[in-house]
Structures are given as structure tokens and as C-alpha cells.
Amino acid sequence: MKKQARFPYQFFVVAFAWSWLVWLPLVLASVGILPIGKDLLSALTVPAIIVGAFGPAAGTFYCLKTYHAKGAIRQYLRGLLDFRLGWRAWLLPILVLGGSTWIAWMLPELWGEPRVDMLLPSLWAFPPYVLFTILLGGGQEELGWRGYILDPMEARLGAWLGNLVLGVIWACWHLPLYFIQGSTQTFMPFAGFVLQTIGYSWFHAYVRQASGKRTWAGLISHGWANAFVPLFPTVVMVAGAAQPRYWIWVSLTFVIGLMTMALSGTRLQRRMRHLAASSAK
Template sequence: MTTTSPVRRKTGLPLFWAVTFTTSWACWLVAILLGGSPLSSPTAIPYLIGGFGPVVGAIVLRVRRARRHEDAPAHAVSSRPGVRWLWVVPLLALASATVVAAAYLAGALGGPAPSLTAGKDLIATLGGPVPFVVSMLIGGPLAEEPGWRGTAYPRLRASMGRLQAGLLLGVVWAVWHLPLFFITGTVQSSFGLVSWSGLLFCLSVVPMALLTCYAYERAGVVASIAVHFGVNTTVALLTATAPMTQALVLAVQLVVVLALLGRSPRPAAAVTRPARA
């Protein structure tokens, strides 16, 4: 006679992983087979849909929880407007500052100096500041955070501490990105999987996960979206993709997030009801 573990039975994490990876990797496999740029038809369609795999996983779990009339996870954090939202702007600024600091530090150590030239070209290519901001907000933050932080993280916290949950989610998040290395035209494909840049990208996902998890505990999914957006947008504007700069971004973010976790041993905004997760 066997029994199902409480975490597996109550959280539904295996279902979330299955839906998220199946949705994303199936769509990205189609994009790989189609070839071409992920910004042009027909490759753009499966490429973009694949990015929403975590949201699809979150929706499936939300529907299942509603049908079963289950309560929100104990570590779910409400994103309703309130005092917690005061954290959003400072966390966004902090996330961007980690990239800026690393970029200037790399320049001071003999690496490439930070420049907005390529960033301005990217904005022009996308049609201006508004399309650029919208694309950076949708492609990553909105497509992923409701799933990774809003759904998976509070369920992981049911059986492990904040650091362990953040590290595990970071590793899973890094693995989830792997097919992007084989889609021509993505940032990951320009790095190459077997390269220092590819390795550093995968490693950098871990401190990024810890930082977004910290933001989630402070002000919910809105804050984790802001942090994700701040890092991605600053990297794009400064073209902070050289190996030295990548390594320093990883180091700076790791120092910052460990300092934040060290100062805040208990979640500041965790609620049990009513939260959406």
C-alpha cells in the first residue's frame, strides 16, 4: 500500500511542471523546425506562445483548485493594491541598478564599456519606446511570473525554506530556457549553448530567480514582474551581454539577494487568505 505525499497531493506541482514544459517546449520545437527569425512569421507564432507556458500551467492549476474548492497555498502573497505596492518601484530600481553597476564595473576592469547605442537601435527597430516597453513587459515578465513566482514558488515553500525554494526554481527556470539556444535569432542562440556566454546565462538565472522570489514575497506577482522587467530591459538597453559583464551581473545580483535574504529571515507579505495562486 502506498500513499501520496502531502506536498504532491495538495500543491499540484507535478501538473504545473508538466503543463509548463510541454506547452513551451512543444511550441519551441515547432519554431526550431520552422527555422527563421522568431520575430517573423511563421516562426514568431509558436515562439511567442511557447513563452507563455508558465502562465498556461498557472491557469490549469488555478482552474483545478477552483473546481476542488481548495484554499490558496499558505505562502501565496496577495497582489492587491496597498502598502505592499510601495515596494514595487524600489525593487524595480534595485533590479535595474544591479545591471548598471555590473556594466560599469566591467568597463572599469577593462571589459566593454556600457553603451546605449545598440539599445537605441533596438528601440528604433521595434518602432519606438512604447512598443519596446510593451515587448519587454510581455516577453518574459508577464508571460512567466504568474507561473514561476505566482504559482510554483508558494507551493515549493510548502516543503522547503525560501533559499532552497528559490534555488530549485532557478535551476528549473534555467532548464526551461534550453530550447531557446536552438532558435535562430534569439539572444540565447547568439550566445551558443556550449560557450562561456551560454553557461553564464544559465547560471545567471539562479540569482535572478532568488531576486524575483524576494520581490514576490514583498508585494506579490506585480513586484516580481517589475524586477524581471527591470533586469531584462536594462540588459537590452546597455547590451550587457559580454561574458565579463554577464559574470559581474551574476555576482552583483547574488551579493544583493543574499544581503536581502539575510536581512529578512521571514516573509514580509505572506498571506493565507485571500490570495490568488
């Protein structure tokens, strides 16, 4: 796949346009501008959020068609059939993100916060829910964020700053969800959400790098991150709630992102020193 000659800014234009236009009717209905009944709005919310979340994928395919040589889309799709991710890409999202979400869920009980019950109907619902989040419940965003635009961002700004900027953009892309009735984001402080998306951006980038930059690593890491949310709830669905679990969760996510990026940088430095030593022999 031929590398683009210039930075593909249109990726963000298409991604935001697709998602925000799909979500706009829900926003207008939620604030009372568009006359949609509450029952209909409730029925439309989840399907519309899912469709809107394909905005980054739309941006990817637009740029592959516009910036790259013929056959780029075919090559990209062929890469989606490669599941040779390595053990770190398969296990780290489960162990690290599952552990941090569980800690944020349980820790406030030590100072008297009441437990927030699991939102899934049973533990048996968790395996199919994981598959859902990987394919349709947020994981599909990674067809664009890590699957395409990350490499140009890192090439332009470096790994640390490129992922930080991408994390902020990623958070802003979610802004319409803050105005949609029934969206989880309406209960999440936006400052904390930015902290979380930056941490996730660093962590998902590390997982993708560990997989050999395979797109599925991003989908799986993002999917597991979202799947743990109803299993170990950290957000109290009450307007104005203090959300101590949420702030613990996003802080842990940010720190985990910092640690994985530092680890990635250390490994890269070791690899470069090893290559330099080998060349000197």
C-alpha cells in the same frame, strides 16, 4: 482558494509541454530539419517565443482547475486586479536591477573593453518597451513561476532551497531557446544563465513577499529585469565572444539574490521574535 492536497507536479509538465512544443518548430528549423526559410524563421521567432512564454501560465490554470476548489480561477484572476504592491515592490526592481545592469554594462570600459551601444532606437522607446516586457516580454512567465508554483515550492523545500530549485528549473525551461537562431540565449553561457535565474528567483521572491504576495509584483520585477537588457546591453551578439559584461551581470544578480534572501530571513526572524514577545506579555 483551497490549498492543494498534494504537490502540483503537473504544473511543470504543462508549463514545459506548452512552451517546448511551441518552440520546437523553431528549433527544428534552426538546425535544418524543418524546411523554413531564414526570412520566415526570423519573422516567426519573436511571436513564437512570446506565445511559448505563456507555458507557466498554462500550468497555473491547469492546476487551479485540477487541484483547487471551484472558483479558484476566478479568485486568481481577481488577484490580478490588485496593484497595492507597496513602494518596495514598485521601486526596488528599478533601482536594484537597473543599477546592477548599468554597472555590468559600464564597468568593463575601465580595462579597455569597447562600449556596447544601446539596442533601442532611442530613449523614448524605453517606456513602451518596459510595458511590453511586463506583459509579453517575459513578465507573463510570472503568472506561473511566482504567481502560483512558488508557494508550494517554499512550503515543501523552504524559501532558500525552494527558490534555488525553482531557479534551476526556470533555466532548464529556457533550453530550447539556446538552439533557435536569433535568440539572445544563443550568446549566453548556460552556466551563467543558471546563476542568473537563481539570483532572479531569490530577488523576485523577495519583491513578491514585500508586496504581500501579489502576483503583479513578479510581473513588474521580471519585466524591469528584461527591459534593462537592451538599454544597458551586457551580451555581445557575436558567437564565441568572451562576454565579460554578461559574467559581471549574472554574478551581480546572484549576489543580489543572496543579499535579499538574507534580508528577508532577518526580517522574518525579527517579526517572529516580536510576536513571541507580544504573546508573552
